[in-house]
Amino acid sequence: MLDQKLIRENPTSVEKNLSLRGKVYRISEIHELTIKKKNIDIEIASLQSKSKRLSKLIGQEISKSKNYDSQELISLKKKGNEFRIKISELEEKKRILDKEVDDEICKLPNFPSNDAPIGKDENDNVQVKTWGDPLTEDDLKSHWQIGENLNLFDSINSTKISKSRFITLIGNGARLERALINFMLDMHSKNGYLELMPPALVNSESLKGSGQLPKFSNESFKCSNDDLWLSPTAEVPLTAFHKNEIIDSKQLPLKYVAYSPCFRREAGSYGRDTKGLIRLHQFNKVELYWFCDPSKSTEAHEKITSDAESILKKLNLPYRLVDICTGDLGFSSSRTFDLEVWLPSSKCYREISSCSNCLDFQARRSSIRTKIDKKNTYLHTLNGSGLAIGRTMAAILENGQLKDGSVRIPDALVPYFGSNLLKTA
RNA sequence: GGAGAGGUGGCUGAGUGGUUGAAAGCGGCUCCCUGCUAAGGAGUUACAGGAGGUAACUUUUGUCGAGGGUUCGAAUCCCUCCCUCUCCGCCA
Incomplete structure (x- = not known):
């Protein structure tokens, strides 16, 4: 498997290296997928961070006030629920993308060595x-x-x-x-x-x-x-x-x-x-x-x-x-x-x-x-x-x-x- | 194939919904004391990924067999799978 980061950051060199095998490998689609994936990763991480902090806050409130259903808690929980829904939507997208990217990258062969003689067959x-x-x-x-x-x-x-x-x-x-x-x-x-x-x-x-x-x-x-x-x-x-x-x-x-x-x-x-x-x-x-x-x-x-x-x-x-x-x-x-x-x-x-x-x-x-x-x-x-x-x-x-x-x-x-x-x- | 038990950090082993990445012990590392050895004391110590920095580092996420689910929040509750062990069956 080729390095996903390399495909994301330097698709032209990847295509060039693969082309030594005497076949054309088009990776523009995979390239786009890896970028999409990256963006979703970042978004998920930031939402998770916020959601995690909120949950801690709720835990603190409960242990402080011993009150499980104050108006404030209900609204905090509602907000947490929104995070959860949003995150699970993104995770679903990410799952699909991960699989697509993985499937495609796994079909790409290894780069030929610079020392290998160049040839067709x-x-x-x-x-x-x-x-x-x-x-x-x-x-x-x-x-x-x-x-x-x-x-x-x-x-x-x-x-x-x-x-x-x-x-x-x-x-x-x-x-x-x-x-x-x-x-x-x-x-x-x-x-x-x-x-x-x-x-x-x-x-x-x-x-x-x-x-x-x-x-x-x-x-x-x-x-x-x-x-x-x-x-x-x-x-x-x-x-x-x-x-x-x-x-x-x-x-x-x-x-x-x-x-x-x-x-x-x-x-x-x-x-x-x-x-x-x-x-x-x-x-x-x-x-x-x-x-x-x-x-x-x-x-x-x-x-x-x-x-x-x-x-x-x-x-x-x-x-x-x-x-x-x-x-x-x-x-x-x-x-x-x-x-x-x-x-x-x-x-x-x-x-x-x-x-x-x-x-x-x-x-x-x-x-x-x-x-x-x-x-x-x-x-x-x-x-x-x-x-x-x-x-x-x-x-x-x-x-x-x-x-x-x-x-x-x-x-x-x-x-x-x-x-x-x-x-x- | 049937029945049961179990899978937590390098190891042993607690932990049944809340600031728990996880008590305690062992081991490892650093320092101190003693210094011939043995022992003693203090501190420290999980891993993986991403982002940022030349870098020491900073930040963030994930990880308690794996994957899903419930929930604001899961090592802990539910489902599926995998693996290990014991007994029975079968068998080289």
């Missing part, structure tokens, strides 16, 4: 670096072919259980998934992250707090009988974990790592990535999350990204780092680095982690602050996948495939998986 993203040697041979198998050959997962039967875009992991496939989750959690824990295992169901307020609502209600699964949704990413419960708190600055940064299943409706992606592990309604992810001092979020962003990268390096998976351009930034993010892993069967890099600095955007929505020089200040939040498990498995299968159809397991994973080779049972 994903074609303008900037490759910052690559790591590892990508396999470029022509006759390499896709991960779903490998998965089928080695009987690692099953999508046909999964449509019986649920529908398309769900998968059931089998035998070594399930084992490998589990190994990856444990490996990543252990790595990050050793690296200073506190492990959390949050609820998979989250309420609307939590989704609003991290930016998924109100604009993207289409992208999550909703429970029809409750105000609960299947969480699309652990970023949601992790943000909400400290909702409405003022965190002691000595405790910052708070660094969390969480494994969670993630559920996404993938509306509008019909026909894309229909095979394999790349795009599913349900997938597993290990997420990194920081709450940090506002002055330190830029370096924190570098750190969270390199923490995610360290997993790819340990697994010896070739990848590249991409600086997301202003037009392709996610709703809550001001700057995002994507890590894209090399998938040899399609000869391209695919997103496996997205590391974002949201500045105070989510903190303001969720009311998470810290004291700086005795003043309460919204802190900064950052999130990054560390990593998406299904896509990691796909990358391991494709990058580790051997001529005889078996798959080499990266050394770092062997203690977790229990073998250095994946072959037909």
Whole structure:
């Protein structure tokens, strides 16, 4: 959420900053609403002050005279009643305005960072670096072919259980998934992250707090009988974990790592990535999350990204780092680095982690602050996948495939998986 | 799911319509005494938002789980919701 005061006092700069996203955001209406709201706030405060003084006076009169219905008291009470009516009218107006302002502001995305490359869409993203040697041979198998050959997962039967875009992991496939989750959690824990295992169901307020609502209600699964949704990413419960708190600055940064299943409706992606592990309604992810001092979020962003990268390096998976351009930034993010892993069967890099600095955007929505020089200040939040498990498995299968159809397991994973080779049972 | 009890400041815990943002205690902070430690004495101490000032600060509003209502006035009365605890049921 953007700062309401900024919108009220400097609407042109707000519009200008938002326009970097390559879309026109008109905020003149919101601007007017915030001014109206402000005026009503002031009026209410002054009436309340008068009314409060009057009530005290009445109390004093009663205790002095012990007379509850003197002519004077009756007229004072009548005056008080007038205040009450007037105030409640204004409060009703204020309620409506508050909601309108809040609704509108919540639909505005975060400002892009000045450091983000300016661009229209994903074609303008900037490759910052690559790591590892990508396999470029022509006759390499896709991960779903490998998965089928080695009987690692099953999508046909999964449509019986649920529908398309769900998968059931089998035998070594399930084992490998589990190994990856444990490996990543252990790595990050050793690296200073506190492990959390949050609820998979989250309420609307939590989704609003991290930016998924109100604009993207289409992208999550909703429970029809409750105000609960299947969480699309652990970023949601992790943000909400400290909702409405003022965190002691000595405790910052708070660094969390969480494994969670993630559920996404993938509306509008019909026909894309229909095979394999790349795009599913349900997938597993290990997420990194920081709450940090506002002055330190830029370096924190570098750190969270390199923490995610360290997993790819340990697994010896070739990848590249991409600086997301202003037009392709996610709703809550001001700057995002994507890590894209090399998938040899399609000869391209695919997103496996997205590391974002949201500045105070989510903190303001969720009311998470810290004291700086005795003043309460919204802190900064950052999130990054560390990593998406299904896509990691796909990358391991494709990058580790051997001529005889078996798959080499990266050394770092062997203690977790229990073998250095994946072959037909 | 049923029945009951409860939610007050950093903590414990009073408070059932009136100058109560809230007694008392603990804790915290400042000073004094003693000074090796322990103890003792005096004072002070909730939080959040807005407005004004470069600032120390001033002013104003709100806050006793949340939101409504009654009233000139609500921690206190009424309604709705949330949460916690106990018992029963069900259950991994």
